[in-house]
Structures are given as structure tokens and as C-alpha cells.
Amino acid sequence: MATQKAPNRVYYIAGGYEQSRPILTGSAAKKTFNTIPIVDVSNVFSSSLEERQAVAKEVGRAAEEVGFFYAVNPPVSKAKMDKAFEAIKKFFDQSDEEKLKYHVDKSPAVKGFHPFDKEKVDAARRESFGFGNDYTEPEQHVTKVAPLGTVHLNQWPDETIPELRKVMYEYYREVYDFGKKMIQIFALALGLEENELDNLFKYPLTDVTVQHYPAQAEPTAAKEILYAHADYGALTFLLQNDPSDKVPGLEVLNANGVWVPCPPMDHAYVINTGNYLEVLSNSRFPSTVHRVFSDSSVPRFSLPFFLSPDPSAVIVPHPRLVPAGEKPRYEPHDVGARHVKGMMYARPEHPYVKKLAALGLAEKDYRYELLSQPMLAGLAE
Numbered sequence: 001m002a003t004q005k006a007p008n009r010v011y012y013i014a015g016g017y018e019q020s021r022p023i024l025t026g027s028a029a030k031k032t033f034n035t036i037p038i039v040d041v042s043n044v045f046s047s048s049l050e051e052r053q054a055v056a057k058e059v060g061r062a063a064e065e066v067g068f069f070y071a072v073n074p075p076v077s078k079a080k081m082d083k084a085f086e087a088i089k090k091f092f093d094q095s096d097e098e099k100l101k102y103h104v105d106k107s108p109a110v111k112g113f114h115p116f117d118k119e120k121v122d123a124a125r126r127e128s129f130g131f132g133n134d135y136t137e138p139e140q141h142v143t144k145v146a147p148l149g150t151v152h153l154n155q156w157p158d159e160t161i162p163e164l165r166k167v168m169y170e171y172y173r174e175v176y177d178f179g180k181k182m183i184q185i186f187a188l189a190l191g192l193e194e195n196e197l198d199n200l201f202k203y204p205l206t207d208v209t210v211q212h213y214p215a216q217a218e219p220t221a222a223k224e225i226l227y228a229h230a231d232y233g234a235l236t237f238l239l240q241n242d243p244s245d246k247v248p249g250l251e252v253l254n255a256n257g258v259w260v261p262c263p264p265m266d267h268a269y270v271i272n273t274g275n276y277l278e279v280l281s282n283s284r285f286p287s288t289v290h291r292v293f294s295d296s297s298v299p300r301f302s303l304p305f306f307l308s309p310d311p312s313a314v315i316v317p318h319p320r321l322v323p324a325g326e327k328p329r330y331e332p333h334d335v336g337a338r339h340v341k342g343m344m345y346a347r348p349e350h351p352y353v354k355k356l357a358a359l360g361l362a363e364k365d366y367r368y369e370l371l372s373q374p375m376l377a378g379l380a381e
């Protein structure tokens, strides 16, 4: 974080770096969004290409102008969304001792429970529980069976809250299918063939990271409880608290440096494009900056599903989206290598990261199997 911040600029983290932009007012203000668009996605699985194209057109407009939209009528069961929230609340309600049994330090891919950061007393307070792609789990065998030598990445409280794994997977399977379908919708939105991006998302990296921002005993002025950032993956599908809880929170930054509220909407997703789609689209679909801003007078839960390309994929601006005679705006992004690098940067104290660092590998040799198949990487237990 920079020490000196100019009052007329907004600061955020994007692409792993702190960046900033001016707050533009009066005649300097640009034409930009002031609300989050709403797209009815009930036709994404329609058998009619025309109907899917119609959704894609609206998605494309929202992605280009805002980078965020509410997806109403998604093909994911409302009851499954509700059950996922209920079970996860039960998880967070447990004692610290119980929750710490699933500490992210115990997973080579940093899945599990992430406690409050005790050192940052005055900063944003949130704890989280995450799981994602782990093809050793039978629940994911419909997608892929892990090759020999793959270790468990996820951690589940099967003994204390057996329903957590069950309901999370019931939810996951639906949001996963929706996510893959949305990749096709985004392909159409970019003027590509519907299945043209599918080979980049065959066995994608996924993360469901449930966030819990507890209510604070002492009321404070509203502040950033999740720092301003742009998402790293391809697409994020966010569910927030039940809107009847009246918990505001998410805010999206427009081109004038103004924060636009994006409060919960009943059983609707907030979908936003992350860095990989920004690269793929040669910046037509920006990865828009957002934050969580709240006075923390009420607890807040959020349930994002992060979809990234396959760890073996290398993402480049699609050749048909780079104007003739121009250079692509981005260098190739090696998904697996970036994932490992990002983890090593963000979690230098993680026991597994320390082992990895001790190997002294060159960044070009980073690959996802270093996490999922440590034996093959020479990191046998």
C-alpha cells in the first residue's frame, strides 16, 4: 500500500499491483455508468441459438460498459442457494478451535478456513471458508477423475457438519454448469463461435470462497471492509446476503472514480469479468474495480464462485479481437504458473509455499501440479 494517497484519486489493487485513477467531476467527468445493469439470463440454456444470442447481446453490453451485471432468473435452484448459506453460517458459528482444524495452511492449494487476521485489529475483519476444483473428490468425478498421485486439496468438516459438504456440492454442481454455459454466452458476446473458448475451460480452476464479515460491537463510520480490487479469474458469480437483511456492501468503481452501489438482489447473481476475460477480449471486457464498504452494524455473508481457465491454459488476446495492424494489448498469461506465483506472493508464510520456495524453481517452471501432485514435483511427504 502506498503511504501517501492523494485525496482526489481512488486507489485499488489490480493485476497484483496498487494502481489509482483520478476522481473526475464537473466538465472533466466522462460518460460512464451510474447503476448496475440487470440481465435476465433465463434463456442461457435455451435450445434456440437466437435466444442465446439475445442474452449474449445484453451480457456483452453490460460487460463492455460496466464489467458487472445482475443476472436474474439464473439456472440455479433458489433452495440450493439458501441451503448453502444456512450450512456455512453453521460452520462460522463454531468455536475457533473447531474451525482451525480446517486451516488453509493444511491444504497445499490454500483451501479451507481462513481466520480473522488478528494483527489487523482495526482493519477489515472477515473470515472465510473456501473449496474448489479437487478431482480426488467423488462429487467432482462427473467432470474429471484426478490422475494418480493427486492429493486432496479441499477440507470438509465431515464429522461435525456433514451437511456442509453435501449442500455445497449440490450448489456447486449447478453454479459450475451455469459458469461453463456463461463462457459460451461470453464467446457469443465477443462475436466468436459459441464453443470457441470451451477448450480453455475443460477442467477449470474454481473457488467458492464464502466470506463472513461479522457485525462489530462498536458502531463505526462506514469504511472499506474489503479493499478495492479487480478480480483475477475469468468470471465471478457472487451471491450476497438475503436482501431482506438490508445489508449494503458491494460497490463498483466507474470511470469517474465514483463508487456505484451494488446491493443484494433476491436470488440474483452479481456477475463480473475478471482479468482473464480482460486479456482474452483484448480489453473490450474490463475487469472492473470493486470493494465492500459498510458500517458493519449487521453481519454480512457473501458466496462467490470464481471461475478461471484450465491450469494448463495460456490466455492470449483472441486474434480476431486484435485490430489488424495492432499489437495485442497483453502478453500471454500462463494460468498455472500465475496461480502458483500468486499464491507464493500472497502467502509466503504458508508451510507448503515455504517448501515450494525452497525448491528455487524459475517462474517459467511453475505449474499447477506443484500443488495438486506434490510427489511428482519432488515434494513427497
Ligand SMILES: O=C(O)CCC(=O)C(=O)O
Binding pocket: 211, 226, 231, 238, 240, 249, 250, 290, 292, 301, 302, 304
Ligand atoms: O464479499 C463480497 O461481496 C465481495 C467479494 C469479492 O469481491 C472477492 O472476494 O473478490
Ligand SMILES: [Fe+2]
Binding pocket: 229, 230, 231, 290
Ligand atoms: Fe472481488
